[in-house]
Amino acid sequence: MTVYALVDCNNFYVSCERVFNPKFEGHPVIVLSSNDGCAIARSNEAKELGIKMAQPLYQITDLVKRHNVQVVSANFHLYSDMSNRVMQVLADIAPSTQQYSIDECFLDLTGMTADLIEFGRMAKIKVQQWTGIPVGVGIAETKTLAKIANIIAKKSTKTGGVLNLVGSPWRNKALERTKVEDVWGIGKQFTKMLNRNGVMTALDLTNQPDGWIRKEMGVVGLKTVRELRGEDCIGFDSIPQPKKTTMVSRSFGHTVTNLDDLINAVTVFATTAAEEIRKANLVSSSVSVFIGTNPFSNEPQYKPLQSVELPFATNNTKHIVRAVIRGLKEIYREGFKYKKAGVMLLDLDDADHVAQSLFDRPDPKDDKLIEAFDQINRQQGPGAINFGTTGQPYGWRSNSAYRSPRYTTEWKSIPVVKA
DNA sequence: TCTGGGGTCCTAGGACCC
DNA sequence: TCTGGGGTCCTAGGACCC
Numbered sequence: 001m002t003v004y005a006l007v008d009c010n011n012f013y014v015s016c017e018r019v020f021n022p023k024f025e026g027h028p029v030i031v032l033s034s035n036d037g038c039a040i041a042r043s044n045e046a047k048e049l050g051i052k053m054a055q056p057l058y059q060i061t062d063l064v065k066r067h068n069v070q071v072v073s074a075n076f077h078l079y080s081d082m083s084n085r086v087m088q089v090l091a092d093i094a095p096s097t098q099q100y101s102i103d104e105c106f107l108d109l110t111g112m113t114a115d116l117i118e119f120g121r122m123a124k125i126k127v128q129q130w131t132g133i134p135v136g137v138g139i140a141e142t143k144t145l146a147k148i149a150n151i152i153a154k155k156s157t158k159t160g161g162v163l164n165l166v167g168s169p170w171r172n173k174a175l176e177r178t179k180v181e182d183v184w185g186i187g188k189q190f191t192k193m194l195n196r197n198g199v200m201t202a203l204d205l206t207n208q209p210d211g212w213i214r215k216e217m218g219v220v221g222l223k224t225v226r227e228l229r230g231e232d233c234i235g236f237d238s239i240p241q242p243k244k245t246t247m248v249s250r251s252f253g254h255t256v257t258n259l260d261d262l263i264n265a266v267t268v269f270a271t272t273a274a275e276e277i278r279k280a281n282l283v284s285s286s287v288s289v290f291i292g293t294n295p296f297s298n299e300p301q302y303k304p305l306q307s308v309e310l311p312f313a314t315n316n317t318k319h320i321v322r323a324v325i326r327g328l329k330e331i332y333r334e335g336f337k338y339k340k341a342g343v344m345l346l347d348l349d350d351a352d353h354v355a356q357s358l359f360d361r362p363d364p365k366d367d368k369l370i371e372a373f374d375q376i377n378r379q380q381g382p383g384a385i386n387f388g389t390t391g392q393p394y395g396w397r398s399n400s401a402y403r404s405p406r407y408t409t410e411w412k413s414i415p416v417v418k419a
Numbered sequence: 420t421c422t423g424g425g426g427t428c429c430t431a432g433g434a435c436c437c
Numbered sequence: 438t439c440t441g442g443g444g445t446c447c448t449a450g451g452a453c454c455c
Contacts, residue, residue: 012455032423033422033423033424034423034424035421035422035423035424036421037421037422037423038422038423040423040424054422054423055422056421056422057421057422058420058421058422059421059422061421074423074424076424100454100455101426101454101455102455103455104455184453184454185452185453185454186453187452187453187454188452188453189451189452189453190452190453217452218429218430218452219428219429220428220429220452220453221452243426244426244427245425245426245427246425246426247424247425247426248424248425249423249424249425250423250424251422251423251424254420294422295422296421296422305449307448342424399421
């Protein structure tokens with residue numbers, strides 16, 4: 001029998017901000033998406049005010065004023081650093097870990113002889129002490145059940161933030177209390193379909209015949225149902241799989257119409273993306289570029305995407321930028337008000353693993369140039385310098401009015417000690 | 420005025436092959 | 438009117454996740 005724990009950081013981005021700004025403690029706080037568009041993290045107090053996940057800021061301006069909600073622009077550098085810290089603590093105390101997202105980690109506790117609840121409590125305390133981040137812990141025989149245990153652990157004060165469902169007589173109760181839309185793997189569409197068929201809770205879902213589930217929800221849905229019944233279908237993978245694609249995209253602070261602005265934007269995105277895959281020692285063999293109008297406006301809509309093969313697998317900024325601009329020029333049409341653009345690097349593969357074509361060798365002189373690029377962009381922020389477009393107007397810049405100080409540059413030297 | 424960004428996996432359908 | 442039957446590979450789009 002397998003035993004998994006899911007450790008999930010509470011309101012992660014808000015908790016990160018609170019570590020460095022204790023004034024936020026006890027007050028409603030929200031973190032905004034990168035264009036200051038909507039709330040992507042909410043403290044418990046903010047949730048109680050009725051602020052929804054991904055709710056646009058302009059819809060809650062009154063609420064924010066009335067309740068003095070603290071508003072912060074997202075600082076993903078900080079969250080990424082804090083995430084690494086949390087993951088390191090867990091790796092130090094658990095037999096085996098698998099990071100699932102920036103704020104979640106599965107632990108494999110199969111065969112553990114220690115008391116599972118005690119272990120869970122210890123993990124919670126250590127993470128809080130060493131990073132300042134509060135977490136919830138759910139323990140069960142499968143990942144999908146551990147997710148449910150985690151949700152209940154966070155909601156119910158009785159649990160103290162840690163719930164173990166392994167061999168528990170409460171398991172059916174837990175499934176009955178869990179709405180089907182809260183099950184990991186059940187999104188909006190499946191919820192609609194299931195509710196239409198009278199399936200309202202996780203327990204209802206486990207009682208449906210396999211054949212019906214397979215037909216209506218495919219193999220993925222069937223896996224979810226089996227996991228809910230206690231059968232481990234997803235398994236555990238402690239070795240992180242290399243990324244297959246990477247994407248950099250942004251909504252613009254205001255709409256742009258001319259090609260030069262778009263070239264400038266996608267050049268910055270391509271430069272950032274190329275740097276990212278160089279760091280991971282990956283190469284890409286094809287890129288996609290896309291632009292799009294504002295889907296919420298009544299203006300004519302246009303959101304094309306163009307893929308371009310690279311001459312050889314590469315992580316060289318020059319080649320990637322060149323390909324991206326070529327793709328952009330093919331899809332650009334005058335007369336539309338563009339609100340967003342992005343770049344994807346596809347078919348990523350290990351750089352050492354890829355045989356170089358005999359005739360299309362990259363120019364070794366490029367490497368020095370790229371290194372210099374990386375260094376400047378590291379020091380001055382992504383997009384500080386670019387290929388060919390420096391000095392052009394940045395008509396597409398994102399908004400970021402509520403940015404908190406950049407703790408990340410200094411914080412590593414500050415010991416974090418919380419009682 | 421104002422609505423995030425970055426991923427994965429599966430499936431359906433078309434192109435192409437024998 | 439009737440006009441094979443499989444394979445494979447690729448891509449677009451849809452579902453989900455955080």
